[in-house]
Amino acid sequence: MSVFLASESDPIAHIVDKGVFGFNLFERPLMLSMITLVVCAIVLFFLMHRAAKSIATGPVAMGNRRFIPIGSFAALVEVVIVYLRNEMLIPVMGERLTKRYLSFLLSLFFFILALNIVGLIPFVDIQDALYGLMGKKFDIQDHETAAIFGGAATASISVTSGLALISFIVIQFQGFRELGVKGWLEHLCGGHELVHGPIFLWLVIPIVFFVEFFGLFVKPAALAIRLFANMVAGHTLLITLTMFGAMAIKAGLGTFAVGGITIVSGIGAILITFLEVFVAVLQAFIFMFLTAVFISLMAHEEGEEHSDHAIDDGHAASAMTAAH
């Protein structure tokens, strides 16, 4: 039993990113999340490539069946993409911006989703268990692991910060591209109406600039912290539930009590796992959707987008509320 994670006394210790035993990169330990990122990226690419082949229009010889996706995975991917594009992104960003950023946003969503889902599968625990069964031949420290793949990469603030930085760059790229440097600065100062408005309103501009400038960094930081915190919280709860059995053994409880606690906590863990699957999808969606909202806000000064945003602000506000 001791070989399993449930024997660990600190659930957080199980969640945090650890160095892969025996591997270094630039004189720093190679972190488990790095391998997971690479593996997830490769697997995601091949899965999506396969789905794309199924969804893409087939040869003419297939007749009308060439338009039908082959396989349930491809159908699922298609449903998700169509839903995200038609029901979420186009209402918020409009046709033009959706077309421009759809590729990036879909990549963001599916990449985070893949990382979240992989984090729910106990690859690390299985490898640790195998290592334990082999007799623990190496001197592995607490900040290291014998596993070479797995773990919740999105439960690492370093990973979510990286993703948030990418979102930040894309959001600001959109700002400069749509508004130009002058428009971007005007946006930071409260917009064209405020800057070119009555002189007495200029007193407000420094305050607006301060808020907007920090907002530039707070928005992606919130994205990173939200994803990280949700993943950490979910996994902590899950690990805590699975630890109850081992804690009962350590506490010296009887067989009946240990069995009861294990069964109850096991059922709870299974139920929480279902919830975590939902959270994994939801957090991937929220990260992607809020990025889309922030991108669309950078086109706010454009006349053609005004009508869209009049509606979409409500959409974005409800999404923000849901995210919090």
Place this chain on the structure above:
Amino acid sequence: MLIAATDPLAFNLLPFITTIVVFTVVALALGMFVWPKILKGLEDRNAKILHEIESAEAARAAAASKQKEFEQKLAEALEQAAQMIREAKSEAVRMGDEIRAKSEADLAERARRAGEEIENARRAAIAELESHAATLAVSIAGRILKREINPADQKRMIEESVTGMSAMSGKRN
């Protein structure tokens, strides 16, 4: 900066950079080889569905037009048939009337001819009868007078008798 610590908030530069690099690579790869295929497939299907719907609507409109045209032609044909029946009836009536009128005229002509023939026969019979009667009367008169009447007297007497009988028969008629 903490490296490989057990603090979940510890920031590690290597995973941070790896995330950026890996995501950039995978986003580019997906953007080049995956999403365009999927989106094109979706667009193709949308276009196909749209085309099928438009074709179905066009076919339905054409069918409705054809049906309308057919109904119109059917109505025209029915009208033509009714017209033909009416004309045939009218023609039949006209021909019947014509035949009847012709028959009646023919009948009247025949009756007239028969009347004339009867009249001619009656007149001939009367003339013959008058001639015989005159001859007989002259003969009787000759016997009464016991003398021979020469042919010239006989002829004169017959003519006088016939004239007298004709005047009488003309009065009777």
